[in-house]
Amino acid sequence: MNPGSVPRVLIVDDEPANVRVLAEALQGAYDLRFATDGERALGLAMALPADLILLDVVMPGLDGFELLRRLKAQPATRDVPVIFVTALSEVGEEERGFAAGAVDYITKPISPPIVRARVRTHLELKRQRDLLEQRALIDGLTGIANRRRFDEEWARRAAAAFEQRLPVGVLLVDIDHFKQYNDHYGHGPGDDCLRRVATALQESCQRAGDLAARYGGEEFVIVRAAGSTGEMDSHASQLLQAVRRLDLPHVKSSTGPRVSISIGAVERVPDLGDGRDLLENADRLLYEAKRRGRNRCVLAGADITATRVLQGEETP
Known part of the structure; x- marks a missing residue:
């Protein structure tokens, strides 16, 4: 995430109504992108990497778990934080998601204040990680690449x-x-x-x-x-x-x-x-x-x- 840039958030859900609700909750604060199926989402994520992805779990074809697995397999997207947005509430499903690399869960029906708070938190964590990574690649004495x-x-x-x-x-x-x-x-x-x-x-x-x-x-x-x-x-x-x-x-x-x-x-x-x-x-x-x-x-x-x-x- 570049300092001063508007964070890019990719919303993935096969139900357009759910996409609209999430978009309205985040409107004005972020550069929002949308996809209603896993294949389209993967293409968008590779072409224009997001700073955070809100991902539905249950989708036809490429579901959330498989899409997350593919994102984690690609160098360009493996460090992008993914929050699952799902109606599933079983502990086993949450464990599976965290084991696959998701950073958080938001349950449906969503609460806009909760969505905004979770998104802010994980974008700030990503910003701090990116800053630490950048500093780890700079020579401390000369200021150029190490x-x-x-x-x-x-x-x-x-x-x-x-x-x-x-x-x-x-x-x-x-x-x-x-x-x-x-x-x-x-x-x-x-x-x-x-x-x-x-x-x-x-x-x-x-x-x-x-x-x-x-x-x-x-x-x-x-x-x-x-x-x-x-x-x-x-x-x-x-x-x-x-x-x-x-x-x-x-x-x-x-x-x-x-x-x-x-x-x-x-x-x-x-x-x-x-x-x-x-x-x-x-x-x-x-x-x-x-x-x-x-x-x-x-x-x-x-x-x-x-x-x-x-x-x-x-x-x-």
């Missing part, structure tokens, strides 16, 4: 690229001589350096879908947006220049008087479904960039043996 977020995103993108035989781009970035920077200036300025470099890298990722993440220590990783093949050299050049424009003094660097970065970059179709081969290649190319003097990118195209050096230059 290693967990990268690992999840890379697994998804690499698998899709492998299956569709499409190239995917990844750049591993390391701050040159960062240990010497920390030793000389101290950990406070060192943390500030990491934050400023992270911000510069993130701001240089201008395509929707580009992801900059902290990989560990003074290392960062950038995953290129799906379908944005080519122009890797231009992207790497922007990253090099963005960090140099920070103009952070580094008197203990043998590379130059200011903070700089080295990059290993690869863009091609993964050989493995998890993309591990691309990350290993990018890591080797990062090592090569350091061996050649740092403040540069070693970039590999389709042929991993054909490497070329893109070196950072002074900004006029």
